[in-house]
Each structure stands twice: as C-alpha cells, then as structure tokens.
Amino acid sequence: MRPAHRASRFRAVKRILQGRLRNENDLDAARQLVLSHLRLVISVSRGYLGYGIPHADLIQEGSIGLMKAVKRFEPARGVRLVSFAVHWIKAEIHEYILKNWRMVKLATTKAQRKLFFNLRSMKVNRSGVGAQEAASIAQRLNVKPAEVAEMDTRLSGHDTAFDAQADDDEAFVPAAYLADHSREPVHVLEGRDRERLYTEDLQRALGSLDPRSRRIVESRWLREEDPATLHELAGEFHVSAERIRQIEIQAMRKLRANLAPLVASA
Structure with missing residues (x-):
C-alpha cells in the first residue's frame, strides 16, 4: 500500500473513531x-528535556493532555x-x-510563563541578560524589560535546603542564621x-532624687x-545653664550608684 493510500485510510479510521x-x-x-x-506525545515531550525533568514524566503528563484533547475534540469546528x-x-x-522544576513556583502570570519557556532559547549566551538584550526580548515577547531581567535572575538561581543535609554538618544554610531565639526561656x-x-x-x-534633680533627669x-x-x-x-549641668551630673552619679547593684545581679 502506497504512503498516500495509507495516510488516507488512517484519516478515515480516525473519523470513524471520532x-x-x-x-x-x-x-x-x-x-x-x-x-x-x-508518538505525537513523545515528539512534543522531547522539546522539554532541557528542564531536568525525566522524559518518562514528560510523556506521562503529555499523555494526560492527549486524553483531555480526545475528550474535548469537536470535529465540526474544522480543526484537526x-x-x-x-x-x-x-x-x-x-x-x-512549572510545578516541579523548583520548590517555589517561578511563573504564575501569563507573561511569566511566556518568559519561562522562551527566555533560555532567546538569550545570546548563558550569562546575565543586558539592558539592550532585555529590551529586544521584551519587544519580541510583548512584555516589559524589567520582567525579562527578573525572570533571568530567577532562572539563574537555585533551591537551597533550609536545614543542612545529613552528610554535610558544616553547610551554611538558612536554618543557621534565621533561627528565632527570642522565645527561648533564657531570653524571655x-x-x-x-x-x-x-x-x-x-x-x-x-x-x-530631690524634685528638681528628678525633673532635670526626666526632661x-x-x-x-x-x-x-x-x-x-x-x-x-531661674538659674544658669551651667548650674543645671552640675545638678544633672550629680543626679546621674546618684542614679548610677543606686542602679549598680541591680545591674550586677541582673
């Protein structure tokens, strides 16, 4: 059977099944x-191998999309x-x-999704995106240059574990400097x-203190x-500023003497 006849027969079978x-x-x-x-699922999924996701997982998710397409397909609309x-x-x-590439979801808006799946292929090199390149990419994708720069920063980052791994006790992780000691009993x-x-x-x-000295210290x-x-x-x-200064010095000395034992025992 010639390829043209085979393709025609396949289309006829598909119409019957539909x-x-x-x-x-x-x-x-x-x-x-x-x-x-x-085979279509396998072909499409190959285009996403650069994101570090196992090919089998991509085929599995693509197959789910295929099943949804078959369920929703309307032949009367004239679309293959x-x-x-x-x-x-x-x-x-x-x-x-988007759900599995990073622990924190990177792209939530339509513009961010567009950037996520196109920015890597549109960058000239693997280094950061410059101002001119960001403007060019933004124009081609109809987004803002600031959004291009932000997505490039997100893509160049990586996940960091909050706690150290079992085999790396000396790792500098957020848990080492984000701990909150304010509620520990000793600090309370x-x-x-x-x-x-x-x-x-x-x-x-x-x-x-006498009333005048107290008034001066409090004020x-x-x-x-x-x-x-x-x-x-x-x-x-109704005294001189120098006299006020002298009274203040004497009052502060007396306060320090009264508070010294309490500070030492605290």
Whole structure:
C-alpha cells in the first residue's frame, strides 16, 4: 500500500473513531485514538528535556493532555485532532514543569510563563541578560524589560535546603542564621529582668532624687521626643545653664550608684 493510500485510510479510521466517541461515547474508540497519537506525545515531550525533568514524566503528563484533547475534540469546528492535541499536550507539560522544576513556583502570570519557556532559547549566551538584550526580548515577547531581567535572575538561581543535609554538618544554610531565639526561656527571663530594671527599679532610683534633680533627669534623658535643653531648664528654675549641668551630673552619679547593684545581679 502506497504512503498516500495509507495516510488516507488512517484519516478515515480516525473519523470513524471520532464519530463513535462523539455519538456513542465509545470508550474503546477513545482508547484507540489516544494510542494512535502517542508518538505525537513523545515528539512534543522531547522539546522539554532541557528542564531536568525525566522524559518518562514528560510523556506521562503529555499523555494526560492527549486524553483531555480526545475528550474535548469537536470535529465540526474544522480543526484537526493533531493540532488540537498539541495544544493540550504542551499545556499539561508546561504545568508539570512549572510545578516541579523548583520548590517555589517561578511563573504564575501569563507573561511569566511566556518568559519561562522562551527566555533560555532567546538569550545570546548563558550569562546575565543586558539592558539592550532585555529590551529586544521584551519587544519580541510583548512584555516589559524589567520582567525579562527578573525572570533571568530567577532562572539563574537555585533551591537551597533550609536545614543542612545529613552528610554535610558544616553547610551554611538558612536554618543557621534565621533561627528565632527570642522565645527561648533564657531570653524571655532576661527580657523580663531588663523590663523590671527599666521600670520598677528605675522609678525607685528616681524617687531617691530631690524634685528638681528628678525633673532635670526626666526632661533631659527620659523623654521619648524633644528632650529639654539646659537653657530651657535654666529658665524654668531661674538659674544658669551651667548650674543645671552640675545638678544633672550629680543626679546621674546618684542614679548610677543606686542602679549598680541591680545591674550586677541582673
């Protein structure tokens, strides 16, 4: 049988199978249509071997896309099953690669997906994308140059384990510098002691000062905003700024003496 007759007979068989599936919901017809197009799945999946995904997994996902295409195919629309199936095969493979290529999904928007599957082949070399090259790629893909640069950065990165591997105790991993020690009992108790020192004990030490000295220390050191100046306090107490400075020095010495035992025991 000549190739032309063989192809004509194959198309006729496909039309019969499609009619059985559409009109009678014949599952055996669907099975035969899927099996007859498995070579198409293998051919399409080869184009995605550069993403580090096993070829068997790509064929498996592409086969799922083929089954969906066979189920949804409408012969009356004038589109060949092969053309319709390619769309679904690629869609399933794309989704699988995006979910499994990295732990964190890289492409979520339509523009990012377009960049993910085209940027590698459009780059001149493996180094970073320059401003001119990013602008050129952005124009060809109808996206923003900033999106090209961002996707190139994402593609050049790699996953990092949070904890060290069992055979690498000295690995510098996020767990080594992202640990939160603030809730550890020792730190909690130390925080409570500091809070007590800064509130109860400080108030007790301030109470040992005379009213004028306390007023000067509180105005100069304990205000959260706009601490008073020596000249402002001098005007308030009708003395010189130098006298205010002397009173402040004496008051601070007395405070330090009262708080020293508490700081040493904290």
